[in-house]
Amino acid sequence: MPCNTCVTKPKPTEMKDFSSKNIFTWCTNCGNYGINAAVKRALVSLDIKPCETITCFDIGCNGNGSDKIGGYSFHGLHGRVIPLACGVTLANTENKVIAFGGDGGTLGEGIGHLVHGVRGNYNITFILHNNLNYGLTKGQASPTTKKDMKMNSSPDGQTSENLHPVRFVLSLESTFVARTFSGDVKHMEYVFKQAINHPGFSFVEVLQSCPTYNKQTPHEWYQERVYDVSTIEGYDTNNRVQALEAGEDILEKIAIGVLYQDKKSIPQIQRQFNRTEIKTQLVEETNQYPIENLLKKFM
Amino acid sequence: MNYQHRFVIKVTGESGMGVNSVGEILAKSLKNSGMYVFAYREYPSLIKGGYASYQLDISDKKINSSSSECDILLSFSRLSLHKYLKSLRKGGTVIHSVIKVIFTQEENEIIANRELTVVYVPAREMAITIGGNKIMANTVMLGAVWQAMNLDLSKLKQMIESQFANKPNVIPGNIKCLEAGFIQNLGDISKSNLGLGKTDNFTDDLLLTGNHAISLGAVSAGVRAFYAYPMTPSSSILSYLSTITHETGMLVKQIEDEISVANMAIGSMFAGARTMIATAGGGFDLMTETVSLSAITETPFMCVIAQRPGPATGLPTWTSSSDLNIAVYAGHGEYTRLVLAASDIESCYLLTQVGLNFAEKYQIPVLLLTEKQIAESFFQVDKMPEAIEIQRHIISDQEAQNVKSEDRFAVTESGISPRWLPGQSESVYKANSDEHTGDGSLTEEADLAWAMYNKRLRKEDTLLQELPEPIVYGDSNPDISFVGWGSVKNTILDVIDCLSEFTDKKIAYIHYEYVYPIKTKAFKDFAKNSKRLVLIENNATGQLGQIITAKTEIPFWEKLLKCDGRPFFIEDIIEFILGGEENAM
Numbered sequence: 069m070p071c072n073t074c075v076t077k078p079k080p081t082e083m084k085d086f087s088s089k090n091i092f093t094w095c096t097n098c099g100n101y102g103i104n105a106a107v108k109r110a111l112v113s114l115d116i117k118p119c120e121t122i123t124c125f126d127i128g129c130n131g132n133g134s135d136k137i138g139g140y141s142f143h144g145l146h147g148r149v150i151p152l153a154c155g156v157t158l159a160n161t162e163n164k165v166i167a168f169g170g171d172g173g174t175l176g177e178g179i180g181h182l183v184h185g186v187r188g189n190y191n192i193t194f195i196l197h198n199n200l201n202y203g204l205t206k207g208q209a210s211p212t213t214k215k216d217m218k219m220n221s222s223p224d225g226q227t228s229e230n231l232h233p234v235r236f237v238l239s240l241e242s243t244f245v246a247r248t249f250s251g252d253v254k255h256m257e258y259v260f261k262q263a264i265n266h267p268g269f270s271f272v273e274v275l276q277s278c279p280t281y282n283k284q285t286p287h288e289w290y291q292e293r294v295y296d297v298s299t300i301e302g303y304d305t306n307n308r309v310q311a312l313e314a315g316e317d318i319l320e321k322i323a324i325g326v327l328y329q330d331k332k333s334i335p336q337i338q339r340q341f342n343r344t345e346i347k348t349q350l351v352e353e354t355n356q357y358p359i360e361n362l363l364k365k366f367m
Numbered sequence: 368m369n370y371q372h373r374f375v376i377k378v379t380g381e382s383g384m385g386v387n388s389v390g391e392i393l394a395k396s397l398k399n400s401g402m403y404v405f406a407y408r409e410y411p412s413l414i415k416g417g418y419a420s421y422q423l424d425i426s427d428k429k430i431n432s433s434s435s436e437c438d439i440l441l442s443f444s445r446l447s448l449h450k451y452l453k454s455l456r457k458g459g460t461v462i463h464s465v466i467k468v469i470f471t472q473e474e475n476e477i478i479a480n481r482e483l484t485v486v487y488v489p490a491r492e493m494a495i496t497i498g499g500n501k502i503m504a505n506t507v508m509l510g511a512v513w514q515a516m517n518l519d520l521s522k523l524k525q526m527i528e529s530q531f532a533n534k535p536n537v538i539p540g541n542i543k544c545l546e547a548g549f550i551q552n553l554g555d556i557s558k559s560n561l562g563l564g565k566t567d568n569f570t571d572d573l574l575l576t577g578n579h580a581i582s583l584g585a586v587s588a589g590v591r592a593f594y595a596y597p598m599t600p601s602s603s604i605l606s607y608l609s610t611i612t613h614e615t616g617m618l619v620k621q622i623e624d625e626i627s628v629a630n631m632a633i634g635s636m637f638a639g640a641r642t643m644i645a646t647a648g649g650g651f652d653l654m655t656e657t658v659s660l661s662a663i664t665e666t667p668f669m670c671v672i673a674q675r676p677g678p679a680t681g682l683p684t685w686t687s688s689s690d691l692n693i694a695v696y697a698g699h700g701e702y703t704r705l706v707l708a709a710s711d712i713e714s715c716y717l718l719t720q721v722g723l724n725f726a727e728k729y730q731i732p733v734l735l736l737t738e739k740q741i742a743e744s745f746f747q748v749d750k751m752p753e754a755i756e757i758q759r760h761i762i763s764d765q766e767a768q769n770v771k772s773e774d775r776f777a778v779t780e781s782g783i784s785p786r787w788l789p790g791q792s793e794s795v796y797k798a799n800s801d802e803h804t805g806d807g808s809l810t811e812e813a814d815l816a817w818a819m820y821n822k823r824l825r826k827e828d829t830l831l832q833e834l835p836e837p838i839v840y841g842d843s844n845p846d847i848s849f850v851g852w853g854s855v856k857n858t859i860l861d862v863i864d865c866l867s868e869f870t871d872k873k874i875a876y877i878h879y880e881y882v883y884p885i886k887t888k889a890f891k892d893f894a895k896n897s898k899r900l901v902l903i904e905n906n907a908t909g910q911l912g913q914i915i916t917a918k919t920e921i922p923f924w925e926k927l928l929k930c931d932g933r934p935f936f937i938e939d940i941i942e943f944i945l946g947g948e949e950n951a952m
Binding site: 070071072073074089090118119120122124127131132134135138139140141142143144145148151152153154155156157158159160162163180181183184337340341342343346349350351353354355356357359361362363366367 | 570571572573574575579583586587588589590591592594611612613614615616617618622623624626627628630631632633634635636637638639640641642656657660664751754756757759764767768788789790791792793795796797798799800801803807808809
């Protein structure tokens with residue numbers, strides 16, 4: 069919902085509109101810088117106004133970026149950013165809602181929310197900052213940390229198998245699944261734009277370097293391995309099986325780009341039977357509704 | 368005990384036998400016959416079997432509570448017949464459809480001592496022969512109990528017809544069964560004189576539950592999103608609101624768990640849609656981190672907590688008021704909240720609306736406590752109160768053009784800062800669960816954190832100036848002065864109404880509806896004027912009493928507490944009053 073100023077004095081969105089007075093607090097060479105820049109570029113490129121953008125952040129290193137980007141934002145609780153963002157979009161579908169979470173919050177504490185956010189197909193873009201560890205609490209194992217990896221609090225190596233985010237989300241009747249890489253701002257911008265435009269739950273995994281706590285898979289490690297799926301001959305983004313095949317390898321040749329998109333996606337709010345004829349947004353509808361007719365049932 | 372203005376029917380059977388349907392038909396037909404009704408349900412946490420009861424207390428004046436004894440026991444199952452036999456009053460009647468009942472010696476003594484009449488009605492056989500389907504046995508029993516009460520059958524007939532309006536082919540069979548039950552020979556049963564005075568016509572009165580009233584309150588308050596995860600005894604808010612969405616346009620959605628429910632509510636409220644959620648104690652436990660989030664982000668939050676006994680699963684389908692502490696102390700950190708407690712239809716309807724207004728004005732979590740006894744019992748009211756004006760305290764679009772980002776959480780004397788919705792102004796802000804500055808930017812600076820923390824706490828002082836004092840009922844020169852909250856009020860007011868039948872003692876009652884932050888002036892005056900100050904709560908530890916004592920240093924030497932999942936019946940209180948001080952805990 070653009071504000072009055074944007075309606076009366078329209079002008080194209082510029083990068084400075086999404087800049088922030090606050091100073092970044094991430095480590096040097098953190099993948100978050102690239103993600104932050106790519107999100108802003110995607111929003112500017114789509115000419116989305118700060119006043120109609122609501123970014124929602126989980127707790128973790130990603131969340132420390134909540135006040136480093138223009139627009140309205142909400143920095144919520146650890147693991148809970150998905151239901152928060154789902155509530156935001158249901159209230160007013162005119163807003164662009166982008167949610168960010170790390171691999172710990174999203175696949176550990178809040179994995180149930182991811183499942184139900186996807187199957188509900190709420191109209192949000194969800195960006196998974198996957199840096200294979202808990203950065204903000206100093207390098208503990210996360211659900212995507214590979215087995216036997218020696219981490220803070222698991223000095224002999226962590227003993228569970230790692231989750232595979234893309235395979236997992238593709239198994240959930242998802243309508244948009246993409247992967248990108250924090251070292252390639254242009255690629256991220258390209259993927260984020262498609263995710264933002266997708267009507268429904270857009271899941272984007274960002275392979276994110278963590279120079280402080282993840283020495284095993286630094287920026288260069290990913291750089292050597294990633295390739296865009298569009299380079300696969302005859303790749304069909306509307307084919308879930310093909311997406312599962314292409315997305316499977318996360319060790320040698322790692323596919324990035326839009327892996328899967330259901331072009332017939334219908335977001336959650338449009339599935340509400342009682343609201344198909346209603347043209348207004350929930351935020352516009354708070355009025356005193358009469359109860360007289362409802363009372364007849366109780367007589 | 369016998370009462371001049373109360374007659375009680377208890378319908379009992381196994382869960383799944385239609386006890387509720389029979390109870391509801393009786394309740395409506397009795398109301399339409401010109402009586403006041405209060406309907407109280409007891410049922411186990413299972414779908415088939417066990418024993419369930421639907422108790423109707425009937426009067427010729429307003430009643431909102433139950434007696435522990437009944438005049439007629441209508442029983443469909445062996446287990447429930449044995450279970451509830453001892454709840455009959457002297458001279459009472461048992462009408463049952465249980466084949467070849469054998470009473471124990473103890474039960475035979477009860478029957479003899481209390482001069483009970485026991486009548487068997489072969490309802491199943493009659494239903495098959497007359498109606499063509501054993502499923503109509505309950506209708507036969509309805510006819511029989513109507514005969515026993517000596518009432519005009521036409522009101523019950525009308526109710527049966529409207530009940531089956533969408534299945535017209537079963538109406539003739541049911542009417543025949545009803546008539547057969549109505550003229551069935553009930554042996555030497557003396558047709559009960561209900562003992563009630565002449566009554567007016569209450570046909571247009573409403574019969575509804577507390578959960579219905581809360582739902583209607585949400586409609587009147589302009590709630591546009593309602594999220595919940597089913598949990599007894601809150602679930603019927605979700606189910607009722609979901610059945611009226613085509614009339615209201617409200618988004619009513621069952622969500623995967625209570626943590627999501629609470630966070631979605633925060634998200635929708637942040638974006639600007641009036642949102643409400645409901646749960647029971649266990650579900651609220653899961654939400655408490657989000658209550659804390661509401662406080663620091665100053666996002667309005669409105670949650671109904673329908674209480675039942677804990678800990679953990681406790682007694683899932685029974686009543687309690689033991690979740691005051693979790694409401695008052697939920698969530699980490701220190702912050703302002705408002706805890707309200709409903710007791711009846713009027714307060715359920717009004718406090719829902721008041722709560723949402725307070726939540727938006729103060730930008731705080733508001734928790735509305737009810738109990739299974741309120742949530743699921745049917746109350747009779749002549750009409751609903753006037754709806755309360757919606758007050759959102761969102762600045763106007765005009766004002767939103769002149770705000771700066773840092774105004775959103777600006778430190779103010781009242782603790783309240785101007786609130787505008789995302790999209791309303793080009794001055795954007797961050798709602799931040801980290802401590803933050805005026806525009807929501809993260810800060811860890813000591814002076815800024817201190818100022819912001821105290822700004823949020825100052826809302827409590829502002830709120831206290833606005834909250835009403837508790838209400839005093841009863842005699843101005845009482846022998847016993849009760850202090851309580853929640854459904855206790857309904858029982859006490861009914862006791863005040865009939866007390867002169869038993870004693871010339873005078874009682875008064877002070878009722879807390881706005882429970883926390885707590886107002887104490889009226890209470891101090893009340894305590895000063897008391898000969899015996901008695902705390903009455905449907906829990907084991909006297910949670911309200913602890914809060915009052917902490918604030919006023921006035922102790923409660925006498926407490927009437929109850930924690931067995933049952934509400935306070937009028938006998939509980941009358942016996943306490945008659946028994947004197949030796950009954951005090």
